[in-house]
Amino acid sequence: MQITALSGGVGGARFVRGLLRALADDPDHEGSTVTVVGNTGDDITLFGLRVCPDLDSLLYTLGGGVDEAQGWGRADESHHVMAELTALGVPPQWFSLGDKDFGTHVARSLWLGRGASLSEATERLAQRWGLPDRGVRLLPVTDAPIETHVVVDDEAGGERAIHFQEWWVRHGAALPALRFTVAGLAQAAPAPGVLEAIREADVVLLPPSNPVVSIGIILGVPGVRDALRGTRAPVVGVSPLIAGRPVRGHADACLAPLGVEASAAGVAGLYEDLLDGWLVDEADAGSSYPARVRVRSLDLLMRDEAGAARIARAGLDLAAELR
C-alpha cells in the first residue's frame, strides 16, 4: 500500500512515526511505503544557512535522532557554535540551533549553494537518517524558497510583517496575527513527485499538524489542493485540536485571523472540499461536521509512540472503510 501524508513539524513527525510503527506491527501492511510531503513554509535563512524546521523535525524524529522531550532538534545537543555567534553579536539571538543541527544546515546550505534542489538536499539527508530503508520517502512540498510572514500591529498604529519563526519562537505566537502572507507561494511549483504521490496514493493522511501554517501552506502550493480533490484515495485527517485547544503549538492563534473557530469542526471546515474521513477526540464527538465527511472519535492525545500508532491505525481503518 502506498500512503501519502502531508506533514508539518513536531506533531506531524510524531504521527508519521506512529504510522510507521502501525504498519510494521501489521503483517497485512508488509511492503507498504510512506511518502511524506513536508511543509517548507516556515523555512528560514539564519546565520546565512538554510534551516527547514519541519523537514528537520521529520528527519530527526523518523531517523531516531530527535530530542524527545523537545520534539525538535537533536538529542544530546551542545550549543558551542551558537555561543560563539552570540559572542560575535550575530543576530538573531532568539533562535538557538544546536551543534549537530548546525551540521545539517551547513551541509544543506552547501548543497543548495552548489545548485542542488531542496528535494535533492532532502534526499541526501533522508539517506543519512535511513528513511529509504524504512520505506519512507520525504519530499519538500516545493523546491521554491517560500517564507511565511505574519502581519501584526506595530506600535505606531500601523502594521508590520515579521518572519513566521520570529512570531512563533520569539513571541510564542502571543502577538495577535492580523493575517499570514507567504512570499513566493503563488509562484511555487510542487516539488518533483508531490502531485504523483497524492494522485497515486492508496490512502492520503493529514496528521494533526497546524491547519494554517503547516498543512495550510502545503495546500496553498498551486496544484496540491486540486490533486487532493481529484485523488481516488480516501483523504483522512486527524484533528489538531481537542476540545478547542491545540494539543501542541498555537493552532488557535493561527485560526483566529482566518475567522475560523478553533475546534475540530472548524478545521474540518477548512478541509471540507478534500476530506473524506476525520478523526476527532471523544471530547469533540458531539460537534457538527460537514455532511460529506465521515467522522470517528477516539482518544487523540499522542502520549507516546504507541499512542501515535493507535491513532494512525484508526486513520488507516477509517480509510479502509471509505475505500
Next chain:
Amino acid sequence: MQITALSGGVGGARFVRGLLRALADDPDHEGSTVTVVGNTGDDITLFGLRVCPDLDSLLYTLGGGVDEAQGWGRADESHHVMAELTALGVPPQWFSLGDKDFGTHVARSLWLGRGASLSEATERLAQRWGLPDRGVRLLPVTDAPIETHVVVDDEAGGERAIHFQEWWVRHGAALPALRFTVAGLAQAAPAPGVLEAIREADVVLLPPSNPVVSIGIILGVPGVRDALRGTRAPVVGVSPLIAGRPVRGHADACLAPLGVEASAAGVAGLYEDLLDGWLVDEADAGSSYPARVRVRSLDLLMRDEAGAARIARAGLDLAAELR
C-alpha cells in the same frame, strides 16, 4: 611607537603575542600600537564557509582563546558539527574544524555573503577578541580571495595542482612540491591600511613565519614589497629556521622548489632587498649573510610566551640600533 608585523599563522601569532608582552613590560613602549598584516594565501572555502587559518590563529592567540598545545583552533573544543558532516559524507574529511571555530566561519561567511570585505569581517572578529583594546589592529594583506595551490607529480607521470591546505594538512607537506601558484595574487590589491602601515611604521617586523607560503604570499601582493623597500622604518626579521630545520611547520619543504637553501642564510637571501636586521639562532651565527643586513644571534626557540617576548625584544633592540 607604531610597529607593523607581517605574519603567518601559529609561529607568527606566538611571536606577536610575545611582542605585545615585551611592549607591555617596557614603560618606554607605553602607547605603542601594533598593526599585524596577516597572510590570507592559505584561506580556503570548506563546507561552503570561508576559513582563514592564519587570521584565525592570530585572533585566537592574541585574544586568549587558542588551543595552546595545538597552536591553532580554539581551546576546549568539541567537534559535533564535524561529526554530523562526516555522517552526511560531506568532503573533505581531512580538515577538521571545531564547533567554536565553526562559529567564526559561519559569522565571517555571513558577513562576506552580505557584501562585507574581509577587512571588515576581520575587524568585527578582532573586536570580539579584544584586539583594539590591546592596541592591536589586524589587517588581512588583501581583501581579494587568493588561494595557494601546490603543483605535485600525479601518478600518471604528469602534474596536478592541489589546494595548499590539502598538501599541508592532508599530506603533511610530504608530497614533493614542484612549485606554488597563487590564484588571484597578481590582481590582488593590498587591503585598506596595509601599505600605510608599512610606510608609516617606526619598525617593521617579520616574525618567524614561513618565508614562502606565509610571508612570501604577503610580499607577493602587488605593492607590498615596494612599500617594504621604501619604508624609512628598519625592517627586522626573525629566522624561521634553526640549524637548517624549521622550528615548526614545513618551511624546508616549501623552500626546496624555489631552489633556496633551507637555512637562516637562505631565507635572509629571499628578503635581501628589504631586510635591514636579521635575528638568527646561535647555531647559525657563523653563516654568511647578505652584507647589507645586520645580523644578531640569540636563542631563537620560542618555548613559551616569555621566550617569544625575549626574541621580540631583541628585534626591537636591533631596530633601535638601525634607526
